[in-house]
Amino acid sequence: MPLRPVYKCTQLELYSSLDTIWMNYDDHQATLLTYKSKYDAALSTSSKAAITAAKNLPDEEARNAESQNLRFEVVADGDKCTRNWQLLKGYIVEAFPGDNQEAQLDAAGMVYYTNAANHNWEFTVGMNTSAKNFIAANSATLLAAGFMPAGFELQYKTDSDAFDTKYNLFKHAQQSSEGTDEKIKANNKIYEDGMKMCADAVMFFVSDDAIVKKFTFTTVLQIVSPPGSASLKLQTIDLGTNVIIVGAKVIAQKEGNPALNGITNDSGEVLFPDIDPGAYTVTIDAIGYKQIIISKDVNTGVGARKDVFMTAQP
Secondary structure (H helix, E strand, O other), rough: OOOOOOOOHHHHHHHHHHOOOHHHHHHHHHHHHHOOOOOOOOHHHHHEEEEHHHHHHHHHHHHHHHHHHHHHHHHHEEEEEHHHHHHHHHHHHOOOOOOOHHHHHOOOHHHHHEEEHOOHHHHHHHHHHHHHHHHHHHHHHHHHHHOOOOHHHHHHHHHHHHHHHHHHHHHHHOOOOOOHHHHHHHHHHHHHHHHHHHHHHHHHOOOOOHHHHHOOHHHHHHHHHOOOEEEEEEEEOOOOOOEEOOOOOEEEEEEEOEEEEOOOOOOOOEEEEEEOOOEEEEEEEOEOOOOOEEEEEEHHHHEEEEEEEEEEOO
């Protein structure tokens, strides 16, 4: 089971609210010290440092950016491979004229080329495998009769290997949850520590409503996060082929709020505008694909975006 947040807000809302609460603590620290000796100035310093440390851990957006950077690199490396295949086609046309030519092109991976050129990466893997095997089996003919340069076989292998490496890194980045768990664990700790202090402060200042509000998390949260000040856009993409998925059903649910429903358009996108900031559970269903359930923070004043890579049903 993945680690779950114990706080019911976004990470940025958590940090902003806790920062505010610990500033309120500084205002009343001397009085709280008369209640418990642990409520000294050092506690505020260490608590703020823990918030900063949690904040500095890579969040989902940073990890998503890493994944997107890898995706761009995979596209670039895949384009090199399809360019190389076109060069190979030219050598095959020279080396195998006549009726036998189409069979040779098929053996070299022509059946994969069109999809590979459209960034269907599993087809790129198939195209590269067929091409490398064909070159190895026919190198003498390609060099002599096809005018293939002596270094082409090594260049094709080098570019193919680079594509494979980036593609595998991209798939791993899409599936890894270790960084998310580390971030949530740190967030849970600073939230729980802050709430223990708040509970004591609320009890100690119970007769002063104005001070109690300063140590009530939901009250502070309402100040830093007004309703209707955010949006969420998602795009659904086939993980294996990099093709957008049209008609996926998307449900975005913030706890305590009505569910938001949408369907991805011809660009594979769905937009939820002018929504309340908060932590959303998003469920995505598409015919022929495994259901995906993700968590997504939507922060105040931010147009949140998430690319969702779906796996085809076997």
